[in-house]
Amino acid sequence: MFGQITYRQEKKKRYYAGCATVLGESKSMRLSLTSPSRGTWRLWRAIALDACMPLLAVVVALCLGALVLLGLGKDPILAYGAMFGGAFGTVSGLTQTLAKATPLILVGLGVTIAFRARVINIGAEGQIIVGALGATAFALSFAEWPGWFLLPLTALMGALAGGLWGLVPGILKARLAVNEILSTVMMNAIAFQLMNFLLRGPMLDPAQVAAGTNIPQSAALPAQVWIERVVPRTLFHWGFFLALALAIAVTILLWRTTLGYRIRAVGFNPAAARYAGIPVATVITLAMVLGGSFAGLAGAIEVMGVHRRIVEGISGGYGFNGIVVALFGRLHPLGVIPSAFLFGGLLVGADQMQRTVQVPAALITALNGLVVLMVVSSTYWSQQRIARRQSEAARPSETHAKDEQPLDARLTPDL
Amino acid sequence: MQAFPPRRTTSTITSLELRGITKRFPGVIANDTVNLSVHGGEIHALLGENGAGKSTLMKILYGLYQPDAGEVRINDQPVTISSPQDAIARGIGMIHQHFMLVPSLTVAENIALGLRSSRGLRLDLDRVSAEVQRLAELYGLRVDPKASIWQLSVGEQQRVEILKALYRGAELLVLDEPTAVITPQEVDDLFAMLRQMRTEGRALIFISHKLREVIALSDRVSVLRDGRLVGTFATAGKSRSDLARLMVGREVVAARADNSHPTEHAGSVALELHGISAQSDRNTPALHGVTLQVRAGEILGLAGVSGNGQRELAEVIAGLRPTSAGTIKLAGKELMGNPAERANAGISYIPEERMRDGAVLEFSVAENLILRNHTEAPFARGPLLDRSAVDQAGRDLIQRFNIKTPGPHTPLKSLSGGNIQKVIMARELSREPAVLVAAQPTRGVDIGATAAIHQLLIELRQRGGAILLISEDLDEILALADRIAVIHAGNIAAILPHAEATPERLGLLMAGVASEVT
Numbered sequence: 001m002f003g004q005i006t007y008r009q010e011k012k013k014r015y016y017a018g019c020a021t022v023l024g025e026s027k028s029m030r031l032s033l034t035s036p037s038r039g040t041w042r043l044w045r046a047i048a049l050d051a052c053m054p055l056l057a058v059v060v061a062l063c064l065g066a067l068v069l070l071g072l073g074k075d076p077i078l079a080y081g082a083m084f085g086g087a088f089g090t091v092s093g094l095t096q097t098l099a100k101a102t103p104l105i106l107v108g109l110g111v112t113i114a115f116r117a118r119v120i121n122i123g124a125e126g127q128i129i130v131g132a133l134g135a136t137a138f139a140l141s142f143a144e145w146p147g148w149f150l151l152p153l154t155a156l157m158g159a160l161a162g163g164l165w166g167l168v169p170g171i172l173k174a175r176l177a178v179n180e181i182l183s184t185v186m187m188n189a190i191a192f193q194l195m196n197f198l199l200r201g202p203m204l205d206p207a208q209v210a211a212g213t214n215i216p217q218s219a220a221l222p223a224q225v226w227i228e229r230v231v232p233r234t235l236f237h238w239g240f241f242l243a244l245a246l247a248i249a250v251t252i253l254l255w256r257t258t259l260g261y262r263i264r265a266v267g268f269n270p271a272a273a274r275y276a277g278i279p280v281a282t283v284i285t286l287a288m289v290l291g292g293s294f295a296g297l298a299g300a301i302e303v304m305g306v307h308r309r310i311v312e313g314i315s316g317g318y319g320f321n322g323i324v325v326a327l328f329g330r331l332h333p334l335g336v337i338p339s340a341f342l343f344g345g346l347l348v349g350a351d352q353m354q355r356t357v358q359v360p361a362a363l364i365t366a367l368n369g370l371v372v373l374m375v376v377s378s379t380y381w382s383q384q385r386i387a388r389r390q391s392e393a394a395r396p397s398e399t400h401a402k403d404e405q406p407l408d409a410r411l412t413p414d415l
Numbered sequence: 416m417q418a419f420p421p422r423r424t425t426s427t428i429t430s431l432e433l434r435g436i437t438k439r440f441p442g443v444i445a446n447d448t449v450n451l452s453v454h455g456g457e458i459h460a461l462l463g464e465n466g467a468g469k470s471t472l473m474k475i476l477y478g479l480y481q482p483d484a485g486e487v488r489i490n491d492q493p494v495t496i497s498s499p500q501d502a503i504a505r506g507i508g509m510i511h512q513h514f515m516l517v518p519s520l521t522v523a524e525n526i527a528l529g530l531r532s533s534r535g536l537r538l539d540l541d542r543v544s545a546e547v548q549r550l551a552e553l554y555g556l557r558v559d560p561k562a563s564i565w566q567l568s569v570g571e572q573q574r575v576e577i578l579k580a581l582y583r584g585a586e587l588l589v590l591d592e593p594t595a596v597i598t599p600q601e602v603d604d605l606f607a608m609l610r611q612m613r614t615e616g617r618a619l620i621f622i623s624h625k626l627r628e629v630i631a632l633s634d635r636v637s638v639l640r641d642g643r644l645v646g647t648f649a650t651a652g653k654s655r656s657d658l659a660r661l662m663v664g665r666e667v668v669a670a671r672a673d674n675s676h677p678t679e680h681a682g683s684v685a686l687e688l689h690g691i692s693a694q695s696d697r698n699t700p701a702l703h704g705v706t707l708q709v710r711a712g713e714i715l716g717l718a719g720v721s722g723n724g725q726r727e728l729a730e731v732i733a734g735l736r737p738t739s740a741g742t743i744k745l746a747g748k749e750l751m752g753n754p755a756e757r758a759n760a761g762i763s764y765i766p767e768e769r770m771r772d773g774a775v776l777e778f779s780v781a782e783n784l785i786l787r788n789h790t791e792a793p794f795a796r797g798p799l800l801d802r803s804a805v806d807q808a809g810r811d812l813i814q815r816f817n818i819k820t821p822g823p824h825t826p827l828k829s830l831s832g833g834n835i836q837k838v839i840m841a842r843e844l845s846r847e848p849a850v851l852v853a854a855q856p857t858r859g860v861d862i863g864a865t866a867a868i869h870q871l872l873i874e875l876r877q878r879g880g881a882i883l884l885i886s887e888d889l890d891e892i893l894a895l896a897d898r899i900a901v902i903h904a905g906n907i908a909a910i911l912p913h914a915e916a917t918p919e920r921l922g923l924l925m926a927g928v929a930s931e932v933t
Contacts, residue, residue, distance in 0.1 A: 256802065258795045265786065268777040275735065275764070275772045276786040277755030 053381075054328055057374030058342070065367045072359060079357040083364075086352025087345035093352070095236035099306060100318075101344035103128070103298040105243035107322025108329060108336035109250045110294030114166075115331050116254060117287035118267040123169060123184025124295040125319025126191030127162035131296025132303045133195060134161030136218050136310040137203065139225045147224025154225045155300045162296015163289045165191060170288030174281035180288070188319070199312060217311040227305035237305035243340075246294070250333035263287050295319065321347070324368055328375055343368070428506050428586040428618055429455045429490055431476075436485035438471050445471035447642045448485065453587070458609060458619045460633035460650065462626075462662055464861040468642040469622050473589050476620075477509045478502040508585025510576045512592050518565040522558055523547055526579045543582075550581055554608050568926075569720055570601035577608070587618040594628055595887070596721055599922035606632055624662070626655045640664050663862050682711040683746070685881035686732070686850045691741035693731050701727040702905045704741065709850065709881040714872065715910075716896025717885045720925050724905040725885045726767055729854045732883070733757060733764040746849065758787055761849035765839055765856050767885070773839045774827055781809025781823035784842050816841040817867065833864025840871055851875060854885040869895060889918055903927040 066076035086093050107124045114121040135158035142150060165187055172178035199216035208215050227237045254260035265273045266283045274280045298318060303310050325343050329335030350364035433451040437444070445468045453459045463469045474480045476487065478496040486493050489505060496502050502509070516525050523544040544560040551558050556574045564572060573593060580588055590609075594602045609619055609632065623629055629636055630650060638645040638661040645661050686709040695701035701724045709715045719725055730736035732743060732750075734757040743750040745760055752760075766772035774783050785794050785805055793804040809823030818837045820830055827835060836856065843851065853872065857865040872882055872895060886892050892899055899916045901908040901924035908924045 256800055257798050258790050258800050259798060261782070261789050261800055265775050265778065269771070269775045271768075271772045272775050272786070275733070275754065275766055277753065277758050278786075279753070279755075 053378045054330065054339075054375055057328075057378045058371055061367055061370035061374050064370055065363065068363065068366070069357075069359065074357045074359055079353050079359060082356035083349030083353040084345070085349075086356075087349035091231070092234065093348055095231050095234035096348045097341065097345045098240050099235035099237065099344075100347050101340040102237070102240045102243050102305070103302050103316075103318040104322055104325045104340035104344055105240075105247060105336055106298035106301065107295050107318050108325035108340055109243075109247060109333055110162075110291040110298075111323050111326035112329070112331050112333055112336060113250060113254070113263065113294065114287050114291035115326060116260075116267045117263045117284055118270070119170070119173065119180050119284055119288050119291070121166070121169075121184055121288065121291045121295075122181050122323070123165065123187045123292065123319070124298075124322050125315045125317075126184070126188035127165045127292045127295035128299035128302070128315040128319050129191040129195050130165045131158035131162035131293075131299030132310045132314045133198060133203070133299075134158050134296065135300035135303050136221065139221045139304075140203075140219060143222040145224075150222070151225045151227075151304070154221075154304060155297060158300020158303070159293040159297040162299065163293035165296065166288040166290075166292020167285065170285035170292075173288070174284040195310075195312070195314075199310065203310070205309070218309045220309045221304065225304055226308055227301065229305075235306050239301040239305040242301065244337065247333045247337050254333065259283075259286070295322070298322075321368065324372055327372060427455055427616060430488075431587055431618060432488040432491075433472065433476065434486050434488065436472060436475060436482045436487075438468075438475060438480060438482050440471075444642050446475070446482070449639070449642075449644045451637055451644065451647070453618050453620060455586070455618045456613055456616045457634040458613050458621055458632055460629040460636040461620055461622045461639065462624065462629055462636050462658060463639035464624055464662060467639040467662075469639055470591060472639070473509065473591060473620065473622060476502070476589065477507060503583050503585075506584055506586035507589070508580030508583060508587065509589045510573065510580060510591065510593055512595060514572050514576050516564045516572060516575060519563065521561050521563050522567075522575050522578075523560040525564060525575060526560075526582050530583070546582065547578055550578055554581075554611060555604075556608065569722070570597040570604075573597060573601075573605070585617070587620070588612065589620045589622070591622045592624075593621070594623065594625065598720060598926045599889070599918055600926060602628070626658050626662075629658065630655060638662055659862070682879065684708045685711045685746055686883065687744040687747075688728075688732070689742050689744070691728070691731055691743065692739045693727050693736055694739060695727060700905065702731070705902075705905070705907055706741075707900055707907055707910065709883050711849070711881050712876055712879045713898065714876050714882040714884050714896045716892035716899040717883060717902055718889060718892050718899055718921050718925060719887070719902035721887050723902050725854065725902060727905075728902070729764065729767070729852045729883075729885060732850075732852050733762060758846070763843035763846055763848035763851045765836075765843055765851070765853045767854035767858075769836055769839055774835060776826070776828035776835075778827055779809075779824045780813065780818065780820050780827055780830070780838055781805050783827050783838050784809050784812050784823075784845075787842055787846065812841040812845055815845075816871070831861070831864075833860040833867075836860050836868060837864060840868060844871060844875060847878075848875075848880060850881045850883070852883045852885070855887065856884070857886075857888070857891060889921055892921075893918070901925055 062080065066080070069076040069079050087097050088094055107128065110124060110127070111121050135154045138157040139150060139154045142153075145153075169178070169180045169183035169187055172183050173180045196216070199218065200214075203218045204214065205217055205219045207219065208217065227239050230236045230238055230240070252260075254264060262273070262278050262283045263286075265276070265278060266280050266287075270280050273283070299314065302314060302316075302318075307314065321343055325336055325339045328343070329337070329339035346364055346368065350361040353359060353364070354361045431453045433449060436446050436449045436451075438446040447468075449468070449472055451461075451472070461469050461472070471480065475482050476496065478498045478501045481497070487496055488494065494505060496505065496507070499509075517528065520528070523540050526547055527540060527543045547558070547560040550556070551560075551574075554577075556578060558567075558571060558574050558578065564575065567575065573596070577588070593605060597605065606628075609621070612619060613634075621629070621633055630653065633650045635647055636650050636653070636658065637647040638658070640662060641664075645664075648661075688705055688707050691702055691705040692700065693702040705724070705728060707715065717725060717728070727736060731738055734750075734752060734754040745762065750757060750760060750762070758764075770776065775786065778786075782805070785808065789795060789800065789805075794801055794808070806823050812818070813820060813823060816837050818830075818841065819834050827838060830838070840856070851872075856868050856872070860868065869891075872884065876882055884892065884896055893913075893916065896913060898910060898912055899921065900910040901921055903925060904927060908927070911920070
């Protein structure tokens, strides 16, 4: 049987079978592949396909979600219609989506930087909280300062607090090889309890005390540090554009600076980085601090732009969703932007779906998980595709060896 | 038939055939419709450069990989070998390059490991010991069954691996580069043992890229190149250059006598180590007061069996490992500080594990070339990285060092092993180091790139660089080094001028026979 089908034929068959199942290719398309320009066109198509891969992952995840909806006896088209309509279809939905995308972008950027140094930052949730606490405490303490001065400093203070929260697991990992996943999760718990304590004691809003309601929230920030809304009477504020600018800044950081070069070198191969004289421990710590400060900034911006005070649950799950956003954005700062937009939309749309077809919004959380699974497996799948392309290219050609110089036997002692 | 051990599960293997074996990996076709047939009572050499597909083919035979196409036939019956257990049950044994032994257990315990005891839950180590003793005597393998593995030399451990395979009833034994890790004297013992097994009718597959050994030992030789079988030939009548041509696929210039050892070139002392002691990764002493000097314009070869302190010595010089005693001087000044400071002082280092320690495979060629000096002008302008300067330097070095790559932006991992090593060489040599520590610079590199790398080392010597060449390949050391130091158990056993160094003498020193030191 193996004698009949040659290796080349078999491979070709598999290649096309793989493409056809994905794209639903027509027969005419397959024929056009045999034209002379086939190589280039195949390459471009492959690149396009790789770029579409995350979207494909979402589609597959949504299809699986549809099965769940069907199992619950709900109409998936109605449900998804409500979800996407709610998130992207109306001005109010769209502004909410953008408002939620803002912290997601910032956290996603922080997670991306840390990931690039092979540090897995699960601590964004806690870093958001301390960032929000730090920014609030600072702005309330210096409430009489002018806005042009106080506003940037408040944001910076949030970043600083988040960075500090990243410094601890960073040092623990770099110096003592403590697993950063464990330590960042612990730091989350500490941040959470710190917020509980502060919002029920030292930072509790005096107005709440006076009214006797004691809702755990701080006093309102001085108005000069409020971030203006882009669309009045919505939550969509100018912080979104700051997040966009920072995404570009992180791109420059990672690929156009020596620090970014070091972060990537350490992330890809810490041993080689050490051998080349890069201070690996410092770079790891720095990446963690940078990651923490982006999450801290997200907390500060959330306080200044949305709530105008710190409230319980300020982190809103952004810390964990930010990890999903970063992964879905292929750990690229610019990939984080559309990714955050999509996941912001899913969060907003979930409420709408819940109202329209009475399914729990928790289904969206499950969908998020499915998307992550799909993205991870699609990465594997596209690596296989790349490998197949490369093994085609790696096939030794007949003329390969002939044009090389004869060997000098003095230098090849084994001859 | 007395010779066979008691647990034989198969009848003799009279013939083994691999038909049309194809195996693909990401980026390569490791085996492309390879045919191979081996008979009982022959030593069959499998020859090929690194990456030619020898190991893959043997892993398929041993059930570690499944072929994408093709079949394995034993005694003319098609068989499926889905795991090493399967292979062992069919009488196939394999001696890996890296031994699979538990250091804290004894020889007998290692051999019994994974086998069913004849006494139910209780161990019957006495019987195993007796059987091992019998087998060892039969083949003249001097091994004490009650000794712990960690007490044995590498050569002895190899014998234990062979005993283990024989005990499990191996009728066909695959030896993956068995001579790479042992001394020349141990090689002779090994060959005698293999010949004895041949006369008993066992089939032996001997993997090597050392032509001399192939000619000395094998009856037939199969040559692999780029994953394809070039052909199977009777070894008798083939010369080394015949085999080299088959292996490399192009003409090889006839060997000339090597007389390029002008020790008078050597200048002042560039690198001086005095009484260096250091610990291994497991915090056991690895170096005991190593003292040596390397002069400018000289290649000092450091010969030794792997794991005798070579890696630790190289890392100590590069600043990657702390010393517990001793001083290192570079041109008379004490060498201190972290790896980056030492690199700036003029030390370059080509690490032994080049894929792990030498390069960032995910980075492009150009990015790898600036790994050492990315913070220096012209690559860094303040905190920013000047991409055009990086690309320009990349293109220059690619041309100067004849690195075969589509361009500076190609990811390093898509290059061949030899070209990856050239990238590392380019990075380390373009700094014009005063001292170069080159650890196993040509291991796993094809012959063409090996020649280029040797040429680069010679050129550096001519420019007045001091080179410490650490190699397990005696031929390489004898071809390049002006003086040869032998390291054994963390001590420098001797330092010989090139004229006094013969393979036999070096072999004895490497084995730690100190009485031979004159």
